[in-house]
Amino acid sequence: MSLGHALLGLLERGPGHGYDLKKAYDDRFGQDRPLHYGQVYTTLSRLLRNGLVQEAGVEAGAGPERKRYAITDAGVTDVETWLATPEKPEPYLQNTLYTKVVLALLSGRAAAGVLDSQRAAHLDAMRVLTRRKTDGDLADQLICDYALFHLEADLRWLELTADRLDQLAERIGR
Amino acid sequence: MTLLVAEDLHKAFGPTPALVGAGLSIGAGEIVAIMGPSGSGKSTLLHCLAGILRPDRGTVRYQDVDLGSLSDGKRSELRRTEFGFVFQFGQLVPELTCLENVALPLRLAGLKRRDAESRAVEGLARLEVADVAGKRPGETSGGQGQRVAVARALVTSPKVIFADEPTGALDSLNGERVMTLFLGAVRASGTAVVLVTHEPRVAAYADREVVVRDGRSREVERAG
Numbered sequence: 001m002s003l004g005h006a007l008l009g010l011l012e013r014g015p016g017h018g019y020d021l022k023k024a025y026d027d028r029f030g031q032d033r034p035l036h037y038g039q040v041y042t043t044l045s046r047l048l049r050n051g052l053v054q055e056a057g058v059e060a061g062a063g064p065e066r067k068r069y070a071i072t073d074a075g076v077t078d079v080e081t082w083l084a085t086p087e088k089p090e091p092y093l094q095n096t097l098y099t100k101v102v103l104a105l106l107s108g109r110a111a112a113g114v115l116d117s118q119r120a121a122h123l124d125a126m127r128v129l130t131r132r133k134t135d136g137d138l139a140d141q142l143i144c145d146y147a148l149f150h151l152e153a154d155l156r157w158l159e160l161t162a163d164r165l166d167q168l169a170e171r172i173g174r
Numbered sequence: 175m176t177l178l179v180a181e182d183l184h185k186a187f188g189p190t191p192a193l194v195g196a197g198l199s200i201g202a203g204e205i206v207a208i209m210g211p212s213g214s215g216k217s218t219l220l221h222c223l224a225g226i227l228r229p230d231r232g233t234v235r236y237q238d239v240d241l242g243s244l245s246d247g248k249r250s251e252l253r254r255t256e257f258g259f260v261f262q263f264g265q266l267v268p269e270l271t272c273l274e275n276v277a278l279p280l281r282l283a284g285l286k287r288r289d290a291e292s293r294a295v296e297g298l299a300r301l302e303v304a305d306v307a308g309k310r311p312g313e314t315s316g317g318q319g320q321r322v323a324v325a326r327a328l329v330t331s332p333k334v335i336f337a338d339e340p341t342g343a344l345d346s347l348n349g350e351r352v353m354t355l356f357l358g359a360v361r362a363s364g365t366a367v368v369l370v371t372h373e374p375r376v377a378a379y380a381d382r383e384v385v386v387r388d389g390r391s392r393e394v395e396r397a398g
Contacts, residue, residue: 122374123378123383126377130379148375152375155374
C-alpha cells in the first residue's frame with residue numbers, strides 16, 4: 001500500500017494536520033494496524049519536498065506539530081494517475097504451503113497432516129473474520145470479505161492438493 | 175448437552191458405499207458444518223442424521239432415542255416436530271403463497287389458520303421477507319425464496335435445522351444475506367444447525383466443522 005497516495009487522496013477533501021490524516025487513515029484503512037505518527041510526518045515531508053502538498057498555515061496551540069497541509073495540483077494529478085493504474089496482480093508462485101508439502105513428502109513425513117492442520121487454522125481465521133463481518137458495518141464487511149475470499153482460495157488449493165497427494169508423492173519419489 | 179450423536183454409520187447404494195464408518199455429535203444450539211468434496215457422502219450423512227435415510231449399520235441417537243428403533247411413523251413425527259429442513263432449492267410448494275408455505279408446518283401440526291399465519295408473518299419479518307408474504311414462490315427472487323424456506327424451517331421452533339447447501343443456488347451477495355439472517359435467527363433461538371456445504375465461506379458461519387472424505391468423517395482438531 002502506498003501511504004503517500006493514500007494521504008494525498010485524503011487531503012483532496014480539504015487541508016488537514018498530520019494528526020487529522022492519521023486519524024482519517026486509521027478509521028478507514030488502519031484496521032488492526034494503526035499508523036505511527038513518525039510514518040505520517042516522514043511521508044508528509046516527502047510529499048512536501050516533491051511539491052505534491054504545500055503548507056497551509058500553522059495553528060497555534062499545545063501538542064505536536066500543528067502545521068496544516070493542502071494538496072497541490074501536481075498532487076491531484078498524482079492521485080489520479082495512481083487510481084487509474086491497475087495494481088499488479090500477485091503472481092503467487094512462491095508459496096510456503098507448497099514448499100512444506102513437498103518437503104514433508106521428500107522427508108517421508110505425513111504431508112496430509114500438514115494440509116489438515118493448515119486447513120483448520122485457515123477455517124479458524126475465517127470464522128473470526130465472519131463474526132467480525134456479521135457484527136460490523138459495510139466497511140467491515142468489505143474488508144473482511146477481501147480477506148475471506150483470499151483465505152478461501154488457499155483452502156480450495158489445500159483441498160485440491162490433498163486429493164492429489166498420492167500423485168505428487170509418486171512424482172517426487174522419482 | 176449433547177443433542178444428536180451418530181456412530182459408525184455405514185450406508186451403501188447398491189454396490190456403491192456412501193458412508194463407511196462416519197459419525198459426529200452435536201450439542202444443543204451448536205452450529206456444525208459438514209464439509210467435503212462432491213460425492214464424499216456428506217449429504218448421505220445429513221440424511222441419516224435427520225432420520226430420512228436408515229443407515230445399513232451404526233446408530234443415530236437424538237436426545238437418547240435411537241432413531242433406528244422408531245417406526246417410520248414415529249420418525250416422521252420426530253422430523254416434523256423437532257427438526258427443520260432447508261435445501262438448495264425446490265422446497266416450497268409452488269401453488270401456495272409464501273405466507274401459506276411458512277404457515278404450512280403449523281397447519282399440519284393442527285394450529286388454526288389464523289394462529290399459524292400470524293406466526294408465519296413474524297417468521298417472514300425476522301428473515302426480512304415480509305413483503306413477499308402474498309406472492310407465490312415463483313414470483314420471488316432466489317434469495318427471497320431461500321429466506322422464506324428458512325422462515326418455514328424455523329416456524330415450528332425446531333431443536334435442529336438440517337441445511338443442505340442452503341446457498342448453493344445463490345450468488346455471493348444473496349448467499350451472504352441468507353446466511354447472516356439464518357444464523358442470526360438460529361443463534362437467537364438457540365437452535366442447533368447441521369450445515370452441509372462445500373463452500374469454506376459458508377462453513378465459516380458455523381462453530382466448527384466436520385470433514386467427510388470417502389464416506390468417513392473426521393472432527394477437525396483445533397489448531398493452536
